[in-house]
Amino acid sequence: MPEQKRLNVMVCSGTGCVTAGSAEIKEALEEELSKRGLEKEIGLVLTGCNGLCASGPTLAVYPGEIFYQKLKPEDIPHLVEEHFLKGRLVQRLLYKPPAKRKAVPVMSEIPFFKHQVLRVLRNKGLIDPEKIEEYIARDGYLAVAKALTEMTSEEIIKVMKDAGIRGRGGAGFPTGLKWDFASKSKADQKYMLCNGDEGDPGAFMDRSVMEADPHSVLEGMIIGAKAIGASKGVIYVRAEYPLAIKRLQLAIDQAKELGLLGENILDSGFDFDLTIYLGAGAFVCGEETALMRSIEGKRGMPRPRPPFPAHKGLWDKPSVLNNVETLAGIPQIILNGAEWYRSLGTEKSPGTKVFALTGAINNVGLVEVPMGIPLRTIINDIGGGVKGKGRKFKAVQLGGPSGGCIPESLIDTPVTYEDIAKTGAITGSGGMVVMDNNNCMVGMAKFFLEFTAEESCGKCPPCRVGTQIMLDILTDISEGKGEENDMETLLDLSHDIIATSLCGLGQTAPNPVLTTIKYFRDEYESHIKDHWCKAGICLDLCSFHIIEQLCTGCGACRRACPANAIIGEKKKPHRIIQEACVHCRSCYDTCKFNSVKVLPAGFEGDPLELVEIPAGAGKGKGGAE
Numbered sequence: 001m002p003e004q005k006r007l008n009v010m011v012c013s014g015t016g017c018v019t020a021g022s023a024e025i026k027e028a029l030e031e032e033l034s035k036r037g038l039e040k041e042i043g044l045v046l047t048g049c050n051g052l053c054a055s056g057p058t059l060a061v062y063p064g065e066i067f068y069q070k071l072k073p074e075d076i077p078h079l080v081e082e083h084f085l086k087g088r089l090v091q092r093l094l095y096k097p098p099a100k101r102k103a104v105p106v107m108s109e110i111p112f113f114k115h116q117v118l119r120v121l122r123n124k125g126l127i128d129p130e131k132i133e134e135y136i137a138r139d140g141y142l143a144v145a146k147a148l149t150e151m152t153s154e155e156i157i158k159v160m161k162d163a164g165i166r167g168r169g170g171a172g173f174p175t176g177l178k179w180d181f182a183s184k185s186k187a188d189q190k191y192m193l194c195n196g197d198e199g200d201p202g203a204f205m206d207r208s209v210m211e212a213d214p215h216s217v218l219e220g221m222i223i224g225a226k227a228i229g230a231s232k233g234v235i236y237v238r239a240e241y242p243l244a245i246k247r248l249q250l251a252i253d254q255a256k257e258l259g260l261l262g263e264n265i266l267d268s269g270f271d272f273d274l275t276i277y278l279g280a281g282a283f284v285c286g287e288e289t290a291l292m293r294s295i296e297g298k299r300g301m302p303r304p305r306p307p308f309p310a311h312k313g314l315w316d317k318p319s320v321l322n323n324v325e326t327l328a329g330i331p332q333i334i335l336n337g338a339e340w341y342r343s344l345g346t347e348k349s350p351g352t353k354v355f356a357l358t359g360a361i362n363n364v365g366l367v368e369v370p371m372g373i374p375l376r377t378i379i380n381d382i383g384g385g386v387k388g389k390g391r392k393f394k395a396v397q398l399g400g401p402s403g404g405c406i407p408e409s410l411i412d413t414p415v416t417y418e419d420i421a422k423t424g425a426i427t428g429s430g431g432m433v434v435m436d437n438n439n440c441m442v443g444m445a446k447f448f449l450e451f452t453a454e455e456s457c458g459k460c461p462p463c464r465v466g467t468q469i470m471l472d473i474l475t476d477i478s479e480g481k482g483e484e485n486d487m488e489t490l491l492d493l494s495h496d497i498i499a500t501s502l503c504g505l506g507q508t509a510p511n512p513v514l515t516t517i518k519y520f521r522d523e524y525e526s527h528i529k530d531h532w533c534k535a536g537i538c539l540d541l542c543s544f545h546i547i548e549q550l551c552t553g554c555g556a557c558r559r560a561c562p563a564n565a566i567i568g569e570k571k572k573p574h575r576i577i578q579e580a581c582v583h584c585r586s587c588y589d590t591c592k593f594n595s596v597k598v599l600p601a602g603f604e605g606d607p608l609e610l611v612e613i614p615a616g617a618g619k620g621k622g623g624a625e
Helices: 017-018 021-035 074-086 131-137 142-148 153-163 175-183 205-212 215-229 242-257 286-294 324-336 338-342 375-382 417-423 441-455 461-478 487-499 504-508 512-519 521-530 555-558 586-590
Strands: 007-012 042-047 057-063 065-069 193-198 232-238 272-278 320-321 352-359 363-369 393-398 402-409 429-437 543-546 596-601
Touching: 007 021, 017 021, 017 057, 017 205, 017 232, 021 042, 021 417, 042 065, 042 363, 057 555, 074 320, 131 242, 131 363, 142 215, 142 324, 142 487, 153 175, 153 215, 153 324, 175 215, 193 215, 193 286, 193 324, 193 487, 205 242, 205 320, 205 487, 215 232, 215 242, 215 324, 232 242, 232 286, 242 272, 242 320, 242 521, 272 286, 286 320, 320 402, 324 338, 352 375, 363 375, 375 393, 393 441, 402 417, 402 441, 402 512, 441 461, 441 512, 461 487, 461 504, 461 521, 487 504, 512 521, 555 586, 586 596
Parallel strands: 007 042, 193 232, 193 320, 232 272, 352 429
Antiparallel strands: 007 057, 057 065, 352 363, 393 402, 393 429, 543 596
């Protein structure tokens, strides 16, 4: 029996925390514990991502569930002395909610964690992902034992259908139905595949699951293989995920050693083996047929369907491709049943969904919430609201470059496949990019269209040519060369591309343009008619001015300006020399008194024609817009 520890210290070792320096934190802890002779009574565990990526490096201390954040190696001696030896919390290292001074020490009381329900992420921050014993201790592989020794393929598929689980990779296709199609296909060989390609900008759901709980993915694949009758499987992972690849391979090796992969698993007579295939980072390879062609060594390009992969997939054999999140949730459904799964979510969108919260949000990180939860709860409660004093929530891009933009007026939309689709966006794989009032929606649409135009495989003209034409129009608009009929042209092109593109990349590429025109048409009109980007993002369409009536002469903007374009004496209004201004936004972002304003490019009139001066302004009580 392992020795009981007085305290267990769980150090996050997901990619975010590793980048922030968690390896150094671990080394400092090992050194300090050894110096004080505490190695036997205090356990040190490296876990996967615990979710709150913005606060890394982080660690949690059990019992007590005490959460420490933004650690530095020099903090460790004091932490060990105060908490581990004297039992006193180190207040300055505890989590503090945005705009609040009082720290919240216990993880379950921190709003970011409090509003989540963990099923797919049930092991995050609790186990060492590189030790199969710790996964087994948390009921790991019990579902495989049940599926292989107590259930038929038909019974497994029925549970999936009854649970109503839908693919978490973006399309939301019913998993049980997909498995049923493949199980009924007759062939001498079938394949069970995992899509760990994850190409959406700002998305890291699958990466975090593979890093934090790789055995859950393997277990889901084994169950799926039994359901469809597959003896071989492939995990397709983008090569830019080295930590995920390392831990997946280690998990495969460990499972084989214990007889959980390979021939005659658990003496059940069922054989299943797994390999990892590294993708080169092509976004289009997230599409199932393109992914399968890539594994075959061909150029990753989608093919027409039918035939569907369930009948003719990898190597022209029946194949099922599921997303990482989908597979990681399968074992718990087998163990707990369909009713348990349906106890969360809605009738048509049951269960939970994992999202990657990024952008202008305080709590950047990984979250798992019940389907049907309002966007407002995710953004304001879990996410901690928009980051920056005076900043306001403007919109959220949901579904990545294939998704759409949801405005502030629809922030109470429930997160279900159906309700999100009504807004013009899609739930997608789970990327959620939050934008504030300093984001330009024309620029946002242009950013995502640049991505999809670049990532188009070029096979079908509607996508290859159409997205580039749309991008050229958006570029003209952002540079002040837009014409009044551009919006109608963009709408017409969007509908044509959606109707005629071969695969999901082209069929969804216009979504960011369609939703931004729908909800932020005034910004397009301002760019085209007034040649003004009010957010100050499209640099050809804006200029920065200091409003004399608002400036306190504190000098912060002058010190921040890299071009020395700001002049003025202390405690007297400053001025921007327009000829020297490089439009870096440093003054705008630095000013605490809201005195720097964005005006049309080349504006030479009285700023007060466009700027309203609030009562009491310019006396040190202002705030950033």
